[in-house]
Each structure stands twice: as C-alpha cells, then as structure tokens.
Amino acid sequence: MRKTRPFGSPRQRVRNSAVYGHQRFTLLFQLGASAVLLILALIVLNSLHLWRTYHQALARSQTNTANLTQALTQHASDTFVQAEATLEELAEMIHQQGMAPDKWPVLHRLFKEKTQGLQQIDAISLYDARGRMLVTAADKLPSVNDFSDRDYFRYHRDHPDLTIHIGQVIRSRMTQELILPLSRRLDNPDGSFAGVLLESVMISHFRNFYTKFVISDDSTLMMLLNNGTVLYRHPYNEKAIGTTIADSPLYKDNIRQNQSGTVNSALANDPQSMVYSYEHLKQFPVIITSGVSMDQALADWRHDAISHAVMTLIFVLMISLVCLLLMRQVRARMRIELELIHAQQELRKLNRSLEKLARSDGLTGLYNRRHFDLVFKNEFNRAIELRRPLGLILLDIDFFKQYNDIYGHVAGDECLRLIGNTLRALPLRQRDLAARYGGEEFIVLLPETDKTGALAVARRIQDKIGQLEIQHRGSPVGSISASIGIYVGLPISEVDTPSKLVVRVDAALYEAKRLGRNRICEA
Incomplete structure (x- = not known):
C-alpha cells in the first residue's frame, strides 16, 4: 500500500512556497x-x-x-x-x-x-x-x-x-x-x-x-x-x-x-x-x-515638442505618487468646485444686474444708445438679408435748452422722464425699440414697417407728448413739443450702413426744425 504524508508535511510546505513565490513574481511582473x-x-x-x-x-x-x-x-x-x-x-x-x-x-x-x-x-x-x-x-x-x-x-x-x-x-x-x-x-x-x-x-x-x-x-x-x-x-x-x-x-x-x-x-x-x-x-x-x-x-510646434518631452519625463517619475495623492486631490477638488459653483452663481446674478444697467438709460428708463446701436446693427443686417424695409423715428424736444434755463435742470430731468415714460407706454411690437439717443433726442426703431406705419407711430408720439401739457413759456406753443424726423427704406448691401440711415433720419429732423419745429418731416 502507498504511504501518505500527514497534513503540513515538508513537501506541502515546499509546494505552497513555490505557489506564493510564483504569485509574488507574477504580481511584480x-x-x-x-x-x-x-x-x-x-x-x-x-x-x-x-x-x-x-x-x-x-x-x-x-x-x-x-x-x-x-x-x-x-x-x-x-x-x-x-x-x-x-x-x-x-x-x-x-x-x-x-x-x-x-x-x-x-x-x-x-x-x-x-x-x-x-x-x-x-x-x-x-x-x-x-x-x-x-x-x-x-x-x-x-x-x-x-x-x-x-x-x-x-x-x-x-x-x-x-x-x-x-x-x-x-x-x-x-x-x-x-x-x-x-x-x-x-x-x-x-x-x-x-x-x-x-x-x-x-x-x-x-x-x-x-x-x-x-x-x-x-x-x-x-x-x-x-x-x-x-x-x-x-x-x-x-x-x-x-x-x-x-x-x-x-x-x-x-x-x-x-x-x-x-x-x-x-x-x-x-x-x-x-x-x-x-x-x-x-x-x-x-x-x-x-x-x-x-x-x-513652426515656433509654437517646437515649444510644444519640448513641453511634451519634459511632461512625459515628469509623468514617468511621478506615476508612483499619483495613486497615493489622487484621493486627497479629488476631495480637495470637489470642495473647490463647490466653492466655485457658489461663486459662479453669485457672479451670474451680478452680471445680470450689470447687463441690465449697461443697456438702460438711468434717467428715462429707456434703452441707452449703446444697446440701440447693437440692436440697430442686427436689424439692419436682417433687413438686408430678408429685403424688408426698416423705419427710424428721431425726435428732439423743442426749445429744451430754454426750458432748462427757465425751469432748471431738475425740471428738465423730470420732463425727460415723462417723455421716456410716454415712449415706454407706446403699443410697440416685440422687435420695435425706443431709446434715448442723447441729450433731449430720442429714437425709435421700427423693423419691417412701411411709411404709413412709421408716420402713424410718429403722430401718436406727437399726440402723447402734447397730452402731457408740460408748460413751457419759452416755446411759441406754450408747452413742451417735439420735432420729429422719419426715415423708412430698404437698406442696400454694400451701399447703405447703419450710420447712413441715421444721417438720413437726422436730416429729416433738421428739416422739421427748419420749418418751425413741432412737426413731422419725412426723409
């Protein structure tokens, strides 16, 4: 009969040692x-x-x-x-x-x-x-x-x-x-x-x-x-x-x-x-x-090549440390990310407030000239692309300097605020835009509007200003009035520019002033 060795015999220990060594070698390999x-x-x-x-x-x-x-x-x-x-x-x-x-x-x-x-x-x-x-x-x-x-x-x-x-x-x-x-x-x-x-x-x-x-x-x-x-x-x-x-x-x-x-x-x-x-x-x-x-x-490429060679060497030297530091870095990064998210939310709120202030005129509440120029440029390009007419109304308060001299600048500011409220209350369409153009000048942008529509808006503005009944001893009519210029046209690519359209409506406003003010003239 074949003899057997008891558990824990030397042959078994040798075999286990070989297996352990093999596993260790395999792991190291x-x-x-x-x-x-x-x-x-x-x-x-x-x-x-x-x-x-x-x-x-x-x-x-x-x-x-x-x-x-x-x-x-x-x-x-x-x-x-x-x-x-x-x-x-x-x-x-x-x-x-x-x-x-x-x-x-x-x-x-x-x-x-x-x-x-x-x-x-x-x-x-x-x-x-x-x-x-x-x-x-x-x-x-x-x-x-x-x-x-x-x-x-x-x-x-x-x-x-x-x-x-x-x-x-x-x-x-x-x-x-x-x-x-x-x-x-x-x-x-x-x-x-x-x-x-x-x-x-x-x-x-x-x-x-x-x-x-x-x-x-x-x-x-x-x-x-x-x-x-x-x-x-x-x-x-x-x-x-x-x-x-x-x-x-x-x-x-x-x-x-x-x-x-x-x-x-x-x-x-x-x-x-x-x-x-x-x-x-x-x-x-x-x-x-x-x-x-x-x-x-190729100067940037050479710089990139040197940077990649150096970074490769650094990665080879630091690869053993990455695993040990990874968790700590991830936890730190998550904490920083949470702080950044909170900061970004606060910054977005601040940016929205600043953006609103940057687009508005502080006195009248209307859009300011900067915002008008941006919208006007976009509508000008849209009018050229779609071949649709573009209307502009430019109005100037008559004898406003005399009004300031007689009643003071505080009253002048109040007058501008009332006119701004009047323009903001106009029943304009979604893409129409009223803005303070500068001083006592206001401008209204009317995309896709014909002369009849622009003239109707101008008359409505003139009537609304007249209904304010703001007393003005320095004006022949006894109250605040406005001279209005209108331009409606189809912009032509490589011929017209937004500034040229403003020049034309300004010429119509100049004609209204020349003819005696408190009237509407078309370019």
Missing part, C-alpha cells in the same frame, strides 16, 4: 510590465502627437496667416469706414451751410473737435477750387498756401464722382508726419468743382497697431493700394512706403486675379518662400497681405 507598458504608451503617444502636430502646424500656418490678414483687414476697414463717415458728415454740413468766410470759424472748431476725438487723424482740411486751404484743424494756415500740386487735389478736380479717394502716402507740409490722404470732392450747386475736403490719417496709427503683432524679421505685413503701391510695411521700413510689388509673382498671379487667398509664393526681393495671405477690402481700393516664414510658423 504585472506591476513592472504595467509600468513599462505605461511608459512605452506615453512615449508612443507623445511621438504620435508630435508627428501629427508637426503636420498640423504646417497646415495651420496658412490658417493663422489668413486670420492675421483678416484682423489687419478689419482694422483698416474700420479706420476707413470711420474716416468716410466723418468726411460724409462734414461734406453734408458744408453742402448745407456753404463755404463762405463767415462759416470758417464754425468749421475750424468742428474740424478741431473731430481731430481731437479721433486719434488716428493728423488733420482735417478744406480747400477751394484753386487748391488754397480755407480751413484746417490747426490753429493757423500754412505760410505757403497752395496745394494744387497734390495728387488728391488733381484727382478730384478731374473726376466728378463724390466717392472717397485714398491716395498714396505723403508727408504733411504742416506737421512733417507721414500721412495717408483720404479726400472727397465738393461741388457747387450747379455741379461744378468747389474744392476738396481732406482727412489725413497718420501712418503712425497703422504702425502702432501693426507693432502689436509679434513676427520675425523675415516675415512681413503690408497694406497696399489696388495697383500694388505699398502704403505701409511691418517691420517698419520707411523706404518701402511708396514702392510697388506689381511685378512680383504674388501680385501678378494671385492678388490681381482674386479677391482673397492664401498661397506659398515669394516677392521679388524675398530670399525664401513664405506663406502669404491677402485680402481686398470690400469698400475701398486697399489690399492687406501677411507673409509668415516657416521658422515662425
């Missing part, structure tokens, strides 16, 4: 293999990431260049649109009041106010048909007063159109600053040439903005005329201003033929190919180009 696999995974993932981001950086360089061009285009467009609006406003005033010598002091003060209000403007000047400067924003006229040799003057003298002209960069004879002339022709009532209204935009305005963009020495940002003439170049090089790139492959093969684009090309004097992006301004004969070198395009 698993832990070691897991660590090795984790490290290999980090290295492989990091390598794949760097390989992928390298190719993405090459593709993204075109997008970044296009975005840079778009930012410069928007800045140039905003500058020229603002200049155009200023010139149109001044031209309209000169057209109404004339250029007689008795108007020069008023124009001088106005030119000076506009120049001080717009930092990019070097000067605003008015020239007669012979090229003599009549009025300027400066305190005195130049000693040599003959500007008939300037290109912008000759252009307007020989071209009958009244559009804004952007000339080549010149040096101001009064301030010796490099300026970009923006000018407009002025006509006599019979259509003959009356002179030129000039707004000088300082090249330093563009230089200050372009300096904000950090680019390498072998990259370039340029602003050109449509014929390829350089208006500004960054990094700044005064010798490049006034030169032309019309003979370069970039201009001949791309800029001249397309409205916008991104291309790998080179200028005639570039030592290497770069990524170029260009775009024509829609309203003005100006082109913006951006050229970024490949070294600059």
